[in-house]
Amino acid sequence: MTTTTTGTDTVALPRRTAPLSSADQRRGARRRRLGACGVLMTPFFVLLVTVFLIPVGTAVWLSFFGADQPGLGFGPERTVFVGLRSYAAVLTDPTFLGGLGTVAAYCLFYIPLMVVCALALALLLDSGVVRLRAWAQLALFLPHAVPGIIAAIIWLYLYTPGISPVIELLARGDITVDFLGVHTVLPSIVNIAVWSNLGYNTIIFYAALQAVPREVIEASVVDGAGPVRTALQVKTPLVRSSIVMVAMFTLIWGLQLFTEPMLLGQQTPMINSRFTPSMYIYDAAFNRNNYSLAAAASVILLLFTIALSYGVTRWTNRSAEKQEAAR
């Protein structure tokens, strides 16, 4: 207790002699910290503004303006404020809604498949069953290093009847598969996406699994849990946040599906020029020369993506809280 008094005394002395300098020091430190924050954050904000906010703003602006062409439209063209006209046109366009349906089906199929496969692989790697772990990781990750467009071209080659060695090999075994048929075209696209992203997501899960405390695993082993049970009931719940993150990123990517169907569309009539919302936007802008329609469709897709991401986060947070409460 006495030490506290001496302590206050000793502290009080310099405070009395140099009260300003201490405040200055603190202010200076804060300023330095703010400065550092500023320096470190500026690139982020500059990029955010230039590659996200300005384009979004432009798109919103464009979507509210359009050509004023009363009647047949052969008169002189004027650009005027048209309100929600372009939005109404997009939302009543069955080809756009069909595109949304396509990506919804794609996501429902792709996301669970991707998460389950990537998690299973990560758990296998983590469990030590796999030999040559580093090589396995490299092999898994390599496809992700192939740019999406190249991957699509490679798969297009493998899917096209007449040139595909896969189809030829299957045909020798009396199996005829049309990878680009009515019912197979979406699974074919999912296959490309899984091929190129599986390794990446596996690495994310694997990294998350590394952070699981060894004591927990040991405790579960001591309690008599087998490797499968440990993997499913101990490790998996502990990497829950990674699973949500991967699912969310996959969802956002899925909604913007463009490259693969765009390229496969060259070989199959089952993929039309407005197969997905992104393709619809491209078609509206560059084939139909309707920038305001394209902008409105882009804004709708953005809002849709934000709403869905928000919904997913809210839902997972709430169910996480519930789980906490249940414990």
Add this chain to the structure above:
Amino acid sequence: MPGRQSRRSVLAALAALSLSGVSACTGSGGSQPRTTGKRSKKTTRITFWSALRGSQEVVDEFNRTHDHIQVDFQQVPSGALGGYAKLSNAARAGNAPDVATIEYPQVPGFAIDGVARDITDLVDDGLRDKLLPQALELTTFDRRVFSVPLDIEPMVLHYRKDLFRKYGIDVPTTWDEFEEAALLARKRAPDRHLSLFPTDGMTQFAAFSWQAGARWFDTSQGAWNVSMADAPTRRVARYWQRLADQDLVARFNTDGNRFPAAIGQGRILSRLHGAWDAGAQMNAHPGQAGKWAVAPLPQWDTRRPVSATHGGSTFAVTKDCRNPEAAMEFISWQVTHPDALRARLSSGTSSQFPAAPGLIEVGRKAFDRRYYSGQDIYALFREQAELIDDRWTWGPRMTATQKVMQDGFARAAGGQGTIIDAVREAQRGTLPDLKALGLSTTERSS
């Protein structure tokens, strides 16, 4: 082989994407120096874009015979391969060529977008009188002319004379006879088809409907009336659906390798294409000389024969042109002067049917009849061109309409949906576009 093709087309598409941006910056050239005074000695330079074969020869001939106007020609990819995107982008950037080549279906779209200039006042009576009225009608909207027709291509029946004779098939003059002939061909030559329903053939299907009296688009009431599934179109769709369902006609793309192969091997005995295809056939299959003949399009009602067009191009003066008079002079020369047609035909075998009837004789003389065993196909084209129904109007976004319809045709050929479903889908996919452009639209069906 198809693989190489496909990859190449993928790359071509990518290249076209990137090029269309670049070209917008480079294509300006010609419109800068211009004549100021009325009788200035200066030469006016104009730029000209076209994907048509023989254009370089035509331009060379023009430049050789003219002093006050000189044309800079640039070969561009065809519309479907990015030529139209290139033109739109250039116009958006403010440096479209002075003169652009636009096919009939795309004329209203470029007119509405303001790319093709209103040239009503520049088309004098002299030029007007030289053109087939049905052709000029197709480039006139709201009583304003937006481009000048170069050729008009009546749809005709190109058929294998030798194989028709071999299997005892008479040349059909009506669609009923065409169906019987198709049945006969399947019976007598099970590995062959009388003809093809092209799954990438919106333009062919449009011609069939046009002939039957359909009016997909109509501007007579001051609004764009879209009724693609009108009664005549439904009739045509039913007809082809019936033929397709019984496998009386083949169904695949005319683009790609399969169609030329089928023609080369004689697995397709006839095709319903525009007059131009007679020349294209000579180029593509020189070995089949003497085996082909051309007949009129089969009719629904032989007492009132009607024809329709398949293909054909027009020339437009763009909004960025600084000297429309000079551009018009060049266009006018191109579409009406015998030297222009001769120059174009000199580039190789062509059977282009000029929209200026005065030039038909020139084409007829220049055309080498040996391939068609001496048949006077130009005389036939002339008769057929007279029968073209002049009430047809193309829509404001034909490239997009075409895509949606052809996707539907291809799906129908794959067993999903029908021909008329594809037509209805095209209508549904077209209307939002027109509304978003701010056009007045209606949907009455005749």
